[in-house]
Amino acid sequence: MSLRDLPSVDRLLGAEGAGELIAAYGRPLTVQALRASLDSARLAIQEGQDPPKDAELISRSGETLQSWLLPSLRPVINATGVIIHTNLGRAPLSASAQRAISEVASGYSSLEYDLRQGSRGSRDVHAEDLLVRLTGAESALVVNNNAAAVLLVLTALAHAREVLVSRTQLIEIGGGFRIPQILEQSGAILREVGTTNRTHLKDFTEAITNETALILRAHHSNFKIVGFSTEPSLAELIGVGQTHDLPVLDDLGSGALLDTALFGLGHEPMVQESVREGAPLVAFSGDKLIGGPQAGILVGEKTLLDQLRKHPMARAVRPDKMCLAGLSATLNHFLRDEATETIPVWVMISATEAVLKQRADQWAKELGSGELIQGRSTVGGGSLPEETLPTWLLALDVDQPNAFAERLRNSDPPIIARVENDRVVIDPRTVLPDQEEPLLRGVQAALEA
Numbered sequence: 001m002s003l004r005d006l007p008s009v010d011r012l013l014g015a016e017g018a019g020e021l022i023a024a025y026g027r028p029l030t031v032q033a034l035r036a037s038l039d040s041a042r043l044a045i046q047e048g049q050d051p052p053k054d055a056e057l058i059s060r061s062g063e064t065l066q067s068w069l070l071p072s073l074r075p076v077i078n079a080t081g082v083i084i085h086t087n088l089g090r091a092p093l094s095a096s097a098q099r100a101i102s103e104v105a106s107g108y109s110s111l112e113y114d115l116r117q118g119s120r121g122s123r124d125v126h127a128e129d130l131l132v133r134l135t136g137a138e139s140a141l142v143v144n145n146n147a148a149a150v151l152l153v154l155t156a157l158a159h160a161r162e163v164l165v166s167r168t169q170l171i172e173i174g175g176g177f178r179i180p181q182i183l184e185q186s187g188a189i190l191r192e193v194g195t196t197n198r199t200h201l202k203d204f205t206e207a208i209t210n211e212t213a214l215i216l217r218a219h220h221s222n223f224k225i226v227g228f229s230t231e232p233s234l235a236e237l238i239g240v241g242q243t244h245d246l247p248v249l250d251d252l253g254s255g256a257l258l259d260t261a262l263f264g265l266g267h268e269p270m271v272q273e274s275v276r277e278g279a280p281l282v283a284f285s286g287d288k289l290i291g292g293p294q295a296g297i298l299v300g301e302k303t304l305l306d307q308l309r310k311h312p313m314a315r316a317v318r319p320d321k322m323c324l325a326g327l328s329a330t331l332n333h334f335l336r337d338e339a340t341e342t343i344p345v346w347v348m349i350s351a352t353e354a355v356l357k358q359r360a361d362q363w364a365k366e367l368g369s370g371e372l373i374q375g376r377s378t379v380g381g382g383s384l385p386e387e388t389l390p391t392w393l394l395a396l397d398v399d400q401p402n403a404f405a406e407r408l409r410n411s412d413p414p415i416i417a418r419v420e421n422d423r424v425v426i427d428p429r430t431v432l433p434d435q436e437e438p439l440l441r442g443v444q445a446a447l448e449a
């Protein structure tokens with residue numbers, strides 16, 4: 001047997017089954033896949049194996065083409081009970097946010113067109129009025145994520161000047177967002193204030209010089225300082241800012257519009273509270289506790305926001321039409337006071353134990369397997385560290401829980417579950433209603449495998 005026994009690409013293109021590959025994937029990509037199959041056959045022959053038949057080469061090429069085109073970004077079933085799961089795409093969108101996005105995506109829209117005047121308009125108007133009405137702020141600006149919102153503020157208002165930050169707030173959020181690095185990128189100079197566990201108002205007043213441009217307050221988000229610790233309140237910082245004519249940026253991270261304490265959780269700082277206390281600028285994410293698409297939202301004083309709007313960086317971090325459509329539809333739910341019925345993140349936060357138990361119980365019956373146990377869900381998304389919500393889990397006793405969890409990940413759609421105390425557990429809180437059927441199908445298949 002030798003390499004000469006291998007067919008040419010041209011011969012393979014005429015072989016049975018090649019026409020179907022060309023019809024499905026186009027000729028250029030099919031040729032690439034056939035070449036790849038021939039290359040690996042050549043290597044195998046050199047290692048002493050027999051040359052594959054033409055049909056074998058065609059079928060391998062078909063598999064290659066399938067794997068090349070399989071999207072790596074795919075919908076999954078989140079059975080982990082972590083509501084705002086950053087690795088799983090943060091907030092699932094409400095039905096009306098999905099509809100709004102699909103409508104502007106599929107055609108032309110009034111993105112930057114003033115329909116009344118029949119002339120050029122601004123993309124800034126779409127979410128601004130809604131945000132102003134919801135938060136009580138003078139003005140609002142949407143950018144493509146909260147990291148960009150903070151970067152824009154620091155660049156536009158503090159470039160080459162000093163920003164005061166308490167040492168208790170030099171935080172790192174998941175995904176490489178670090179306050180000192182963002183500051184560096186903006187060209188602003190970090191002036192650390194106080195100590196790791198205790199910072200007093202006097203530390204801020206003593207740090208202010210002619211070089212000071214801004215005071216930054218960052219929400220701890222995903223960690224807690226306990227014990228002997230203190231920080232000035234937002235109101236105190238705003239007071240100092242007013243005395244010295246310095247803007248204060250309150251980076252809330254999650255930015256809740258509803259009070260999480262009403263749902264048995266700790267109190268996550270609310271945007272309306274920061275606005276009411278008089279924060280000149282408040283920054284938060286669109287896809288954490290707002291439950292909308294990825295976005296960074298700034299609300300606050302109009303003169304400051306107008307300065308930001310005019311800065312060249314605002315153009316580089318502007319949101320696209322799908323973001324604005326989805327965000328506006330999501331904000332509408334809060335205005336209509338229907339967030340807990342419509343926005344998935346809030347539906348999940350407000351789900352009662354009775355409803356969760358009933359769902360898990362129904363699954364156990366349909367599967368004829370698994371035991372109901374009490375467990376805890378978490379909010380995630382860098383909010384409410386250590387806070388959990390009581391839930392009911394479906395616990396599956398399987399021989400090798402990690403191998404079983406892997407089988408679930410290989411389902412279509414993939415199912416992401418937790419392994420706890422040598423059992424695979426499934427939390428109904430984060431499984432969307434229309435995913436129940438594929439979830440049960442996937443679990444059933446994994447149990448039978």
Ligand SMILES: *Cc1c(COP(=O)(O)O)cnc(C)c1O
Nearest residue numbers: 145146147173221252253285382
């Ligand atoms: C999450 C978070 C950010 C980053 O927000 P993204 O929308 O992910 O860019 C910034 N600051 C704080 C305090 C956060 O919690």
